[in-house]
Amino acid sequence: MDQADSLRNIIKKQDIRPDRKGGARVITVTSGKGGVGKTSVSVNLAISLSRMGKKVVVLDADFGLANIEIMLGIRPRYNLADLMFRGKSMADIITYGPEEIGFISGGSGINEMAALSRDQIMKLIQKMDDLDQMADVVIVDTGAGIGDAVLEFVAASVEVLLVATPEPTSITDAYALLKSLKNSSSYQPGRTSVKMIANQVRHDGDADELFQKIGIVVKRFLHTEIGYMGAIPYDENMSRAIMRQEPLCIGMPYSPAVRSVRRIAEKLENRESIPAQRMGIMQMFSQVIRMKFNG
Numbered sequence: 001m002d003q004a005d006s007l008r009n010i011i012k013k014q015d016i017r018p019d020r021k022g023g024a025r026v027i028t029v030t031s032g033k034g035g036v037g038k039t040s041v042s043v044n045l046a047i048s049l050s051r052m053g054k055k056v057v058v059l060d061a062d063f064g065l066a067n068i069e070i071m072l073g074i075r076p077r078y079n080l081a082d083l084m085f086r087g088k089s090m091a092d093i094i095t096y097g098p099e100e101i102g103f104i105s106g107g108s109g110i111n112e113m114a115a116l117s118r119d120q121i122m123k124l125i126q127k128m129d130d131l132d133q134m135a136d137v138v139i140v141d142t143g144a145g146i147g148d149a150v151l152e153f154v155a156a157s158v159e160v161l162l163v164a165t166p167e168p169t170s171i172t173d174a175y176a177l178l179k180s181l182k183n184s185s186s187y188q189p190g191r192t193s194v195k196m197i198a199n200q201v202r203h204d205g206d207a208d209e210l211f212q213k214i215g216i217v218v219k220r221f222l223h224t225e226i227g228y229m230g231a232i233p234y235d236e237n238m239s240r241a242i243m244r245q246e247p248l249c250i251g252m253p254y255s256p257a258v259r260s261v262r263r264i265a266e267k268l269e270n271r272e273s274i275p276a277q278r279m280g281i282m283q284m285f286s287q288v289i290r291m292k293f294n295g
Helices: 003-012 038-051 067-072 080-085 110-115 118-134 148-155 168-183 206-222 236-244 256-269 281-294
Strands: 025-031 056-060 102-105 137-141 159-164 193-201 227-233
Touching: 025 038, 025 148, 025 168, 038 056, 038 067, 038 137, 038 159, 038 236, 038 256, 056 067, 067 102, 080 110, 080 118, 118 281, 148 168, 148 281, 159 168, 168 193, 168 206, 193 206, 206 227, 227 256
Parallel strands: 025 137, 025 159, 056 102, 056 137, 159 193, 193 227
Antiparallel strands: none
16 A cells, blocks of 8 residues: 555545534635635625634635735734644634734745645644634635636635625636535535625625526536525725735624624524535645645
């Protein structure tokens, strides 16, 4: 048995089991392209969930770009690579921002997971189990586009929020992401639920039209369906909040966009939206690592 086979056997032991009830709720936020407000949605959604009494940690899985820390104006001391290679604990690499939301900078760690040794994989999985015990909700903010790292996290997820805007390029790229996901050998339609968030909507009816455009094409050509989580109106204060490095939920808590994010958070917490089978962050990372080795 070579090293790759040995590592696959380790990871298989971390698969989801019907009797497993522990672990944080993992929500992956993604988009087909940059510039649609995906990270803003992740951060403001995290704050909204925190205000509802949840312990929330955001994982910045867009390695190398550090969007979360830029948006919060906080530079973390350590990142995921420090956890993997430099002996830091999960508590060490979590940085806390407004409303006590935690965030983890991916750094170069996500791209380097395929290079882990047997012992390093064991340690990483154990430390992810620590995060499962520390958080109620982990929001994974993926990179934009349809790169391998994005597809691996999306395919490994139980809950996916797809952020799109009414712009034609956003619609085209959202479809491209869903098509790539459908063609991924790791994608399991019965496990992964994708729901769209219509962002930066300027006019009444635009959100419904956007969902119809994407939904109809996905159903016709990909023979699958996506759900609808809600709409967030265009708010010029959002760009100002980004420039100030202050989340809109903090600077203007009563703005229309913030009210819409809060409604989405409430919808997520609705009993009907909570998946019957929860995948913790430990199991998710196990799935992602396995995809890297299988790839």
